[in-house]
Amino acid sequence: MSEQLFKVTIDNITVEVPAGTTILNAARKIGGEVAPPAMCYYSKLQGSGGKCRTCLVEVAKGSEKDPRPMPKLVASCRTTVMDGMEVKNITSDRVLDARAGVVEFLLLNHPLDCPICDQAGECHLQDLSYEHGKVGTRYEFQRRTFKKHDLGKYIQLHMTRCILCYRCVFTADQLTQKREHGVLDRGDHAEIATHIEKSLENDFIGNVIDVCPVGALTDKTFRFKNRVWFTKPVDAHRNCDKCCGEVQLWMRGDEVFRVTARKDEWGEIKDASNGKTGWICNDCRFEKKKASDWVIDGPSKVSRHSVISQGHYEKLVKPKETVVDVMNGSQPHLFLDIHDVSEVNKPTVTLSALDRPAHSTDFGNQ
Amino acid sequence: MQALTQRAKQVNRKPMTFMESLYLPSIFKGMGITFSHIFKKNPTIHYPEQQRPFSPVFRGLHVLNRDEEGRERCTACGLCAVACPAEAITMEAAERLPGEEHLYREEKYAAKYEINMLRCIFCGLCEEACPKDAIYLSETFAPASFARKTFIYGKPDLLIPDKNKDPEGYAKAKGLAN
Numbered sequence: 001m002s003e004q005l006f007k008v009t010i011d012n013i014t015v016e017v018p019a020g021t022t023i024l025n026a027a028r029k030i031g032g033e034v035a036p037p038a039m040c041y042y043s044k045l046q047g048s049g050g051k052c053r054t055c056l057v058e059v060a061k062g063s064e065k066d067p068r069p070m071p072k073l074v075a076s077c078r079t080t081v082m083d084g085m086e087v088k089n090i091t092s093d094r095v096l097d098a099r100a101g102v103v104e105f106l107l108l109n110h111p112l113d114c115p116i117c118d119q120a121g122e123c124h125l126q127d128l129s130y131e132h133g134k135v136g137t138r139y140e141f142q143r144r145t146f147k148k149h150d151l152g153k154y155i156q157l158h159m160t161r162c163i164l165c166y167r168c169v170f171t172a173d174q175l176t177q178k179r180e181h182g183v184l185d186r187g188d189h190a191e192i193a194t195h196i197e198k199s200l201e202n203d204f205i206g207n208v209i210d211v212c213p214v215g216a217l218t219d220k221t222f223r224f225k226n227r228v229w230f231t232k233p234v235d236a237h238r239n240c241d242k243c244c245g246e247v248q249l250w251m252r253g254d255e256v257f258r259v260t261a262r263k264d265e266w267g268e269i270k271d272a273s274n275g276k277t278g279w280i281c282n283d284c285r286f287e288k289k290k291a292s293d294w295v296i297d298g299p300s301k302v303s304r305h306s307v308i309s310q311g312h313y314e315k316l317v318k319p320k321e322t323v324v325d326v327m328n329g330s331q332p333h334l335f336l337d338i339h340d341v342s343e344v345n346k347p348t349v350t351l352s353a354l355d356r357p358a359h360s361t362d363f364g365n366q
Numbered sequence: 367m368q369a370l371t372q373r374a375k376q377v378n379r380k381p382m383t384f385m386e387s388l389y390l391p392s393i394f395k396g397m398g399i400t401f402s403h404i405f406k407k408n409p410t411i412h413y414p415e416q417q418r419p420f421s422p423v424f425r426g427l428h429v430l431n432r433d434e435e436g437r438e439r440c441t442a443c444g445l446c447a448v449a450c451p452a453e454a455i456t457m458e459a460a461e462r463l464p465g466e467e468h469l470y471r472e473e474k475y476a477a478k479y480e481i482n483m484l485r486c487i488f489c490g491l492c493e494e495a496c497p498k499d500a501i502y503l504s505e506t507f508a509p510a511s512f513a514r515k516t517f518i519y520g521k522p523d524l525l526i527p528d529k530n531k532d533p534e535g536y537a538k539a540k541g542l543a544n
Contacts, residue, residue: 115445223461224442230447230448307448341515345456358458359461363458363460363478
C-alpha cells in the first residue's frame with residue numbers, strides 16, 4: 001500500500017491522516033477539546049475500545065464518494081476515517097446529549113466514594129463526569145455490591161468502582177506470561193476476579209493499575225498513604241534489566257510514596273526513550289521506594305487544569321535561605337518548631353516505608 | 367478649590383459669651399445626661415457568666431463530627447486541606463482494621479488530624495469543601511493562651527464527644543451549652 005492520506009474534517013478542523021486511522025486517533029492528532037474522551041480505548045493495548053461508548057461522534061458526511069451521513073452515532077475508537085469524512089464531536093448537540101447519557105449509565109452503579117478512593121484527582125471517570133455528566137442521578141435502586149476478592153499484596157481491587165473496560169484484561173494478556181484474572185459471570189454480575197482466589201504477582205502485572213481508568217485497581221503499597229495532589233510528581237529513572245526503568249515518582253519531601261509509569265496528555269503510558277511503550281516492571285513499581293534507588297530527572301509537567309498542579313512543584317531546588325546572611329550569621333529565632341507539637345508527619349513514623357496501608361497500630365500510642 | 371467632601375466645617379473662633387465662660391450650665395447639662403443613664407437598661411453583660419447568642423452563621427472553633435452511631439465521619443480525603451487558604455490543616459490517613467467498624471464510618475479514616483489555630487482564619491472553606499459533613503465551625507471560640515504550642519489542635523481537641531455517651535460535652539463542643 002502506498003502512503004495514502006485521507007482528508008478528514010473534525011469539528012471544522014481538517015487533518016490529513018493515513019488510511020486505516022480511527023476517527024479518535026485523527027482527532028487526537030488535532031488535540032485539545034476536539035478529541036473525544038475514551039474510557040476503554042487504550043492506544044497501547046491491541047484490541048481495546050468499543051465498550052464504553054463515551055467516544056461516540058456524529059459523522060455528518062460519510063466520505064467524498066458517498067456523502068450520506070451515518071444514521072447513528074458511531075464509536076470513534078473503532079470507526080476508521082474515509083477520505084472527505086466530516087465528523088462532529090463537540091459541535092453536535094446529539095453527541096453531547098448521548099455522552100451525558102453514557103456518563104449517567106457509567107455512574108449508575110459507581111459508588112462515588114471519591115473521598116476514599118486513591119484514584120481521585122487523576123481519575124478519568126471523575127474528569128468525564130465533571131465535563132459531560134449531569135448533576136443528579138435518576139437511579140433509585142441499591143447500587144450493586146460484590147464479594148471482596150483479595151488480589152495479593154500489590155494490587156487492591158474495588159469491584160464496585162469498575163466500569164468493565166477490559167483494559168486490565170488486555171494488559172495481562174499482552175504483557176505478562178499468563179493472565180490470571182479476567183471478567184467472570186455475565187451482565188449485571190460481571191466482575192473482575194481471579195478464578196478461585198489467586199494473587200496477581202506476575203511480572204508487569206502492576207501496569208493494570210496505570211491502565212485502569214477508575215479506582216478499581218489501585219496500588220496497595222500506596223493505599224491511603226496520601227492524596228495525589230499533596231505529592232509531587234517527579235520524573236526519574238534507574239537501570240532495570242526487565243523494563244525501561246523510566247518512571248514517575250510521587251514524592252513528599254524525600255520520601256517516595258508511589259511509583260507509576262509516565263503518562264501522556266491522554267492519560268496513557270508514554271513511550272520510553274527507546275521508542276517502546278514505557279511499561280514498568282513490578283520491581284520498579286512496588287519494591288523501589290527509596291529516593292536513593294532512583295536518578296531524578298526533574299519535576300514532571302502537570303497540566304495546570306489538574307488538581308495535582310495545586311502544589312506548584314515546578315522546581316526541585318530549594319530556594320536559598322537568606323536570613324542568616326542578612327542577620328550577620330545568626331540563625332532566625334524560632335518561636336515554635338512545629339514538629340515539637342505536631343503529631344502529623346512525625347519523623348519517627350515513615351508511612352512510605354510500609355508496604356501496606358497504614359493502620360491504627362502504626363502511629364504508636366494514641 | 368472645591369472640597370472633596372461636605373464634612374469640612376469652619377472652626378468658630380468667636381470669643382465666648384459671659385454665660386459660656388461660666389461653664390456651669392454646660393457642666394449641669396452634661397451631668398444631667400450622665401444621671402439619666404442610671405435609669406437606662408445596661409447594655410453590657412457579665413462575660414463569661416453570661417454569654418450573648420451567636421449569629422447562626424458564626425464561624426467559631428472547628429469540630430469533627432460523628433454520625434448517628436457515634437462513628438467518626440472524616441475519611442481524610444484532604445479536600446479541607448486543599449481548600450484551606452491558610453494551609454492550616456494537615457492529616458494522615460489510615461485503613462480501618464477489622465473490629466474498628468464501630469469507631470470509623472468508612473474504610474479509610476484520619477489517624478491524625480491537625481488544625482494550626484495560629485494559621486486558621488476561620489473562613490469556613492473547610493466546612494464548605496467537606497463531602498462527608500465531617501468538619502463544622504461551631505459556635506464557640508478558640509480559647510486564648512500565652513503559649514504558641516497550645517494552638518496546634520489535634521484530633522482529641524477537635525473530635526466532638528459522642529452524643530449518646532456524653533451529651534453535655536457534645537452540647538458544649540457545639541456551643542449550645544447556654
